[in-house]
Amino acid sequence: MAGEKEKVVAAAGGCCLRPFSCEQGLLSRPDGSAAFLQGDTSVLAGLYGPAEVKGSKELPDRAVLEVLLRPKVGLPGVIERSREQLLRQTCEAVVLGVLHPRTAITLVLQVLSDAGSLLSCCINAACMGLLDAGLPLSSLFCGVTCALDPNGAIILDPTTRQEQEARAILTFAIDSPERKVLMTTTKGSCSVEEGPCFPP
Amino acid sequence: MAAITMRLPAVRRAVGPAAPRGGEKHLVAPGDTITTDTGYMRGHGTYVEEEKLIASVAGAVERVNKLVCVRALKARYNGEVGDIVVGRITEVQQKRWKVETNSRLDSVLLLSSVNLPGGELRRRSAEDELAMRDYLQEGDLISAEVQSVFSDGAVSLHTRSLKYGKLAQGVLVQVSPSLVKRQKTHFHDLPCGASVILGNNGFIWIHPTLEHKDEEAGGFTTNLEPVPLSDREVISRLRNCIVALVNQKLMLFDTSILYCYEASLPHQIKDILKPEVEEEIVLETRQRLLDLEG
Numbered sequence: 470m471a472g473e474k475e476k477v478v479a480a481a482g483g484c485c486l487r488p489f490s491c492e493q494g495l496l497s498r499p500d501g502s503a504a505f506l507q508g509d510t511s512v513l514a515g516l517y518g519p520a521e522v523k524g525s526k527e528l529p530d531r532a533v534l535e536v537l538l539r540p541k542v543g544l545p546g547v548i549e550r551s552r553e554q555l556l557r558q559t560c561e562a563v564v565l566g567v568l569h570p571r572t573a574i575t576l577v578l579q580v581l582s583d584a585g586s587l588l589s590c591c592i593n594a595a596c597m598g599l600l601d602a603g604l605p606l607s608s609l610f611c612g613v614t615c616a617l618d619p620n621g622a623i624i625l626d627p628t629t630r631q632e633q634e635a636r637a638i639l640t641f642a643i644d645s646p647e648r649k650v651l652m653t654t655t656k657g658s659c660s661v662e663e664g665p666c667f668p669p
Numbered sequence: 670m671a672a673i674t675m676r677l678p679a680v681r682r683a684v685g686p687a688a689p690r691g692g693e694k695h696l697v698a699p700g701d702t703i704t705t706d707t708g709y710m711r712g713h714g715t716y717v718e719e720e721k722l723i724a725s726v727a728g729a730v731e732r733v734n735k736l737v738c739v740r741a742l743k744a745r746y747n748g749e750v751g752d753i754v755v756g757r758i759t760e761v762q763q764k765r766w767k768v769e770t771n772s773r774l775d776s777v778l779l780l781s782s783v784n785l786p787g788g789e790l791r792r793r794s795a796e797d798e799l800a801m802r803d804y805l806q807e808g809d810l811i812s813a814e815v816q817s818v819f820s821d822g823a824v825s826l827h828t829r830s831l832k833y834g835k836l837a838q839g840v841l842v843q844v845s846p847s848l849v850k851r852q853k854t855h856f857h858d859l860p861c862g863a864s865v866i867l868g869n870n871g872f873i874w875i876h877p878t879l880e881h882k883d884e885e886a887g888g889f890t891t892n893l894e895p896v897p898l899s900d901r902e903v904i905s906r907l908r909n910c911i912v913a914l915v916n917q918k919l920m921l922f923d924t925s926i927l928y929c930y931e932a933s934l935p936h937q938i939k940d941i942l943k944p945e946v947e948e949e950i951v952l953e954t955r956q957r958l959l960d961l962e963g
Contacts, residue, residue, distance in 0.1 A: 603741035605725035608700030646700045
């Protein structure tokens with residue numbers, strides 16, 4: 470079944486996303502919460518803030534954004550830390566932190582299942598969570614993962630299998646009004662010419 | 670054996686465009702341009718970039734003369750002076766109680782802001798501090814008014830009137846604060862036989878109408894007499910009607926609750942929660958409210 474689906478996706482040129490869905494406001498304790506599903510990958514996001522922050526961490530002119538990413542099994546490791554940094558930089562570019570100085574905004578992400586394109590699913594869940602919490606944002610943003618297979622064809626929203634066979638995996642965070650790129654991260658190697666032909 | 674109804678999850682149908690609506694709202698998401706006219710003052714939920722007014726939260730645009738602001742669709746309760754709130758005591762601290770009111774920080778009820786039994790006016794002594802738990806314990810529900818707001822957003826409450834105080838027997842419904850309409854009074858005695866307190870923080874308290882108001886009590890004695898079955902049925906029906914209105918995202922105020930109650934009379938109380946009955950009742954309520962306006 471999974472193999473058939475991949476063949477259909479490859480035949481379509483790989484430029485279609487898996488069915489995705491989102492649910493907001495499903496947790497009662499956090500100020501904002503969202504669950505984002507991309508195919509079989511799902512991430513749950515919970516947002517707390519703006520709340521009080523301990524003295525040493527507070528910034529006098531803006532809010533401090535903290536991101537915690539919890540994997541499905543095991544303790545958070547180095548990969549989770551690096552993804553947390555990427556998410557934090559993306560969210561800081563978008564959240565209007567100057568409106569809430571000396572406060573902390575905490576974003577907690579829990580990976581429910583991972584079937585490829587995990588980072589873009591986390592980015593999407595973070596955006597939906599920020600929206601649900603009513604925090605001031607300069608724009609909405611979304612995340613998309615592209616995989617370059619050994620032939621040079623581009624596959625959007627790859628599954629785990631496609632990610633393993635790919636030569637390079639690129640993740641982008643794109644903002645809403647002018648489709649500008651907020652963040653990119655690359656795993657693997659690809660030439661610079663192939664780069665700019667991504668998000669149209 | 671009681672009969673059970675089971676339903677499988679189905680795709681929710683959006684409220685159709687043919688349903689009567691009272692005026693179109695301008696809905697925006699963060700990053701959407703509200704207007705390029707520079708004559709407007711910007712309010713909450715907006716920011717200015719390159720002479721354009723852009724929304725920063727997702728919600729409906731509200732315009733009052735020259736002030737444009739965006740009210741978020743769903744937010745925690747933000748206290749404002751003069752609001753009526755219904756809250757639950759979570760902690761008893763040294764000279765105050767901590768009250769949970771569906772806001773980001775717990776609200777504070779100072780010992781000096783409550784009426785002592787007997788209506789006395791005197792300085793609070795050490796005995797009063799020790800006897801705090803006799804007045805209000807953890808888990809009690811109270812109705813109060815917002816006295817002031819601290820700089821971090823926490824709200825300070827007071828119950829310095831006989832109509833506020835500990836709540837006795839009734840039903841609590843928790844809804845989103847944005848669905849409670851701001852009115853002159855939030856204590857309503859409905860003609861159907863029950864009373865309702867619409868807290869601005871989204872906590873709604875339905876209780877049987879008190880026959881006589883106890884003047885000396887000062888709001889701390891609880892009436893624990895058994896409530897008759899007819900009153901209980903009215904209260905259950907009101908609670909189901911409020912849940913139906915909330916599911917269909919209608920604003921809650923005394924007229925809408927009353928119309929919904931009257932529209933639900935042909936159905937059994939437990940049927941009101943079924944989706945198709947809910948839609949029918951709320952459609953009728955919406956129609957009657959629009960007829961009332963224009």
